[in-house]
Amino acid sequence: MIDYLLPFAIVAFAVMVIIRVSASEHIKVQLLLDWVPAILLAYIIPAIICGVMDYDFNKHIIHQLSKDLLIPFTILVVMSSMTLLELKKVGWKPVVVFVSGSFFIAVFPIILFATGHFIPSLHEWLLTGDQWKGLITVIGSWIGGSISQLVLKEAVNCPENVFLTILIFDNLLVNVWTIYMFQFIKRSDKINKRLGIYEADIPDAISVSHVSPIPRILMILILISITVINYYLNLSFIFQIISLSILGLYIGNAWPRWNRKFALQISSVLILIIMSILGLKLKFENLRLDYVLLSILGLWISGHFIFTILVAFWLKVNMAWVAVGSMANVGGIATAPAVTASYDKRWMPHAIILAVLSMATGTFWGLCTIWIIQQFIT
Numbered sequence: 001m002i003d004y005l006l007p008f009a010i011v012a013f014a015v016m017v018i019i020r021v022s023a024s025e026h027i028k029v030q031l032l033l034d035w036v037p038a039i040l041l042a043y044i045i046p047a048i049i050c051g052v053m054d055y056d057f058n059k060h061i062i063h064q065l066s067k068d069l070l071i072p073f074t075i076l077v078v079m080s081s082m083t084l085l086e087l088k089k090v091g092w093k094p095v096v097v098f099v100s101g102s103f104f105i106a107v108f109p110i111i112l113f114a115t116g117h118f119i120p121s122l123h124e125w126l127l128t129g130d131q132w133k134g135l136i137t138v139i140g141s142w143i144g145g146s147i148s149q150l151v152l153k154e155a156v157n158c159p160e161n162v163f164l165t166i167l168i169f170d171n172l173l174v175n176v177w178t179i180y181m182f183q184f185i186k187r188s189d190k191i192n193k194r195l196g197i198y199e200a201d202i203p204d205a206i207s208v209s210h211v212s213p214i215p216r217i218l219m220i221l222i223l224i225s226i227t228v229i230n231y232y233l234n235l236s237f238i239f240q241i242i243s244l245s246i247l248g249l250y251i252g253n254a255w256p257r258w259n260r261k262f263a264l265q266i267s268s269v270l271i272l273i274i275m276s277i278l279g280l281k282l283k284f285e286n287l288r289l290d291y292v293l294l295s296i297l298g299l300w301i302s303g304h305f306i307f308t309i310l311v312a313f314w315l316k317v318n319m320a321w322v323a324v325g326s327m328a329n330v331g332g333i334a335t336a337p338a339v340t341a342s343y344d345k346r347w348m349p350h351a352i353i354l355a356v357l358s359m360a361t362g363t364f365w366g367l368c369t370i371w372i373i374q375q376f377i378t
Contacts, residue, residue, distance in 0.1 A: 007057045011276040014045040018272055035175060039146050040167050042272045046279035057280040066277045067154060072240050073227040074270040075363075078147045079248025080223070081263035082356045090350045093317040098325035098354050100311040104304045105142050105329060106365040109135045112296070113376045125292055132373060134162040136366055138297070141170050142304075142330045144362015146271045150278070151241055152366040160282045169294050177301055178327065178335050185323035185343045197316050213259035220266075222251075241363060249360060301330065320344070328354035 018038050021029060050057065057063075087095065109132065116123030126132040133156040140148035153163055192198070226247065230240055252258055308322045320343050327336040333355040340351035 004060075006055070007060050007062045007277075007280055010046050010049050010055075010280065011062070011273060014042060014049075014276040014279070015269065015272045017045065018042055019269070035171070037171060038272060039275050040171055042275035043164065043167060043279040043282065046276050047282035047284060050280060050282075051284060055280075060280070062277055062280070066274055067237065068231060069227060070270065070274055070277070071151065071154065072230055072244055073223065074147055074267060074274060075151065075241055076223055076226060076244045076248045077263050077270060078267040079245045079360065080252040080258060081260045081267060082249060082252050082360050083260060084249070084353070084357060084360065085253055086349075086353050087357060090353055093315045094321040094325065094350070094354070095357075096315060097308055097312050097317060097321045098328055098357070101304055101308045101325050101329050102143050102358065102361065102365055104307040105300070106139055106369050108300050108303060109139070109369055110372050110376075113373055127377075130156075130159050130162060131290075131293065133158040134166045134293070135296075136370055136373075137163060137166055138170060138300070139366040139369055140362050141166075142174075142301075142362075143358050143365050145332045145359050146275070147267065148359070148362035148366060150271070150274055151363050152370070153278075155238060155241070155367065156370055160278070161288070163278075164282060164284075165288065165290055165293060168289075169297055173294075173297050173301060174330055178331055178339065181323045181327050181331070181339050182342055185320050185339055188318065188320040188323065188343065191319045195313055195319070197313070197318065211256050213262070214255075214257045216259065216262055219259055219262065238367065242367075245360075245363060304329075320347075324351050325354060327351070329358050331355075332358065 018041050021041070022033065022038050024030070049055070112122065112126060112135070113132070116126055126135075133153075136156050137149050137153045137158055140150070140152040144151075152158075158166075226244075230244060235243070252260055252263070305322070305326060308325060309319070312319055312322050323343075324336065324340050324347065327339045328351055331339065333352060336351040336355045337348040340347045
């Protein structure tokens with residue numbers, strides 16, 4: 001009985017520690033979290049405990065419960081926390097710039113596979129150790145955020161050692177990229193003048209709803225009921241993700257009293273729980289720092305940046321939207337508004353809307369990329 005409950009206790013301990021640490025206002029703690037975020041801590045803390053105590057929970061039922069119930073439930077909660085009703089107020093040009101950035105992120109692994117037909121060493125690297133599966137999780141991270149990354153990891157069955165390497169390099173690169181985007185957006189007006197872009201591109205103001213939300217307990221009961229029904233329908237994992245994503249978006253946008261703020265709060269904890277469960281299978285001895293991967297990630301994000309600049313120049317849209325769109329993709333709902341505020345605080349709500357769009361579409365971009373790459377492999 002103790003052996004059965006032990007992994008649940010380890011996961012609960014890890015999540016409680018991370019929540020406590022994240023709530024700290026100590027400068028050194030916040031600096032640590034800037035470079036080692038909560039989601040990475042959630043992955044490595046259980047792994048450290050299992051490694052020190054020589055535990056092996058690879059075949060424990062907790063992993064099946066996570067895939068069958070927790071991940072579908074989290075997808076439903078996350079998607080119900082999003083609203084896309086205000087998207088039209090951002091303006092079509094900024095949205096096109098943003099989508100072009102998402103498109104490049106999703107299509108880059110396909111370009112790598114196509115290039116691999118002419119460069120055998122690249123083709124071998126992609127297939128050896130299932131490195132390409134790690135790249136799929138990057139799509140989820142950069143476009144959809146943590147939950148999309150976790151879903152795509154399960155969808156392609158990405159090896160734990162590859163996933164850990166991706167998490168480390170991804171976190172390092174995103175932090176460096178955020179710093180660069182802060183500098184770029186501050187200089188965007190000068191860049192506009194040099195490129196002959198004179199449009200103001202001031203988006204419409206976004207109104208804040210003051211409708212009283214439904215009771216939290218009712219929300220939870222609705223979400224649990226849908227998840228249980230989904231479980232007994234016994235659908236394929238991919239079909240579950242797609243259907244629950246669409247249903248969650250519908251609930252969050254069609255129900256004015258839906259408490260999206262509470263749903264977002266729940267989802268942040270659920271993501272930590274899922275990551276901690278995955279950490280139970282992690283073996284540090286399998287970790288290796290792949291500098292080919294680091295080079296590919298650097299080329300990937302640079303290509304994303306250059307492509308969105310070209311699209312913005314073609315549309316004659318304010319170059320500040322390149323940084324806003326890039327951070328809405330790569331940085332997400334936490335950092336996109338912060339970078340945007342350094343240019344114009346009036347744009348912060350629009351950055352959040354684009355980040356929400358990123359969260360809503362990340363999994364779908366990744367699934368499309370998986371399907372195309374599988375055609376290359378077969």
